[in-house]
Amino acid sequence: MQQNPPLTRQQRRARERERETKKAHENKVKSRLVGGRVDGRTFEEWEPWNGTGVPVRENCDSGNPRQALLWMFTAMPGMSGAPLMLPTEYWEMQSWRMWVLGARPAEEPTQKYQPPASVTASAWQASGKWVDLDTPDPVRKTMADHVRELPQHVRAELRRVVLEQFGVDDGDRPGPPAITYTVRTLAERLRVEVDDLLEVLANIGASGLHADSRVSREVAERIAAQMGAA
Incomplete structure (x- = not known):
């Protein structure tokens, strides 16, 4: 096309x-x-x-x-x-x-809002609930936890894509494509904390990033798909 x-x-x-x-x-x-x-x-x-x-x-x-x-x-x-x-x-x-x-x-x-227990659940598609203030909050897995549970070959593929798109192993490679997201924007899209997303990126080889670092659309969509939050 x-x-x-x-x-x-x-x-x-x-x-x-x-x-x-x-x-x-x-x-x-x-x-x-x-x-x-x-x-x-x-x-x-x-x-x-x-x-x-x-x-x-x-x-x-x-x-x-x-x-x-x-x-x-x-x-x-x-x-x-x-x-x-x-x-x-x-x-x-x-x-x-x-x-x-x-x-x-x-x-x-006298009540607090308790979001969906799963970190991969979209905050706009899965409703949380109001509970009493003394209700314990459930332990929630971070995105990094989910990535660590992925099969090794899937983690390797994610790492390969990140390395290729960022060009961190080759200083002569061109930068990311024009359509990109900042880490902050991607975190908002996935409804997760920026620190959690930075941990995920570091876990697949993209370390040293910060909230305003650029992430290619391909990397963003692959991570979103793996997290079930696309």
């Missing part, structure tokens, strides 16, 4: 500007929909939720009306298969609406 030629820098910038313009318009529409101001600012002027995984109390800003009550909508009663049935921004609008109408957390919660 014939592939389209890569975009020029100008084309990429034009598309980025187009996305930014569209996003700004969408935010203005949302501000009109929810209405109200908090500290003189509209909905769009407050920082959106950018947490890793799903919204929980620990990754929501309690002083931000868009986020203060957002975590309460995660895994609501009757939900199964996914913690949120609509995009996060919808629930940010609900948090904002409740805030401008006077809702505030009055007491400390």
Whole structure:
């Protein structure tokens, strides 16, 4: 199948500007929909939720009306298969609406959100549950644990791909292809901690990386497929 030629820098910038313009318009529409101001600012002027995984109390800003009550909508009663049935921004609008109408957390919660036990389960496709605060958290295997359990030939293949794509054994090899992910972005895609992903990469031969190191799409997709989180 014939592939389209890569975009020029100008084309990429034009598309980025187009996305930014569209996003700004969408935010203005949302501000009109929810209405109200908090500290003189509209909905769009407050920082959106950018947490890793799903919204929980620990990754929501309690002083931000868009986020203060957002975590309460995660895994609501009757939900199964996914913690949120609509995009996060919808629930940010609900948090904002409740805030401008006077809702505030009055007491400390008596339950906590417990995510799926498997580290390879997608946080957006496998719903966790709310449990009492004194409920022990299950021991969760890290991605590195899963990689260590893979057959030797599979680990060898992963290592070969990483070495080829990074060119760590040959200084004359070209760098990664244009389409890449940072380690941080890949960790968000897999819904795991950056440190866990760095350990996995080190385990298959790509040591010395950091959160902003680039990972090729092939490596990312192979690791995601092996982890069952593609």
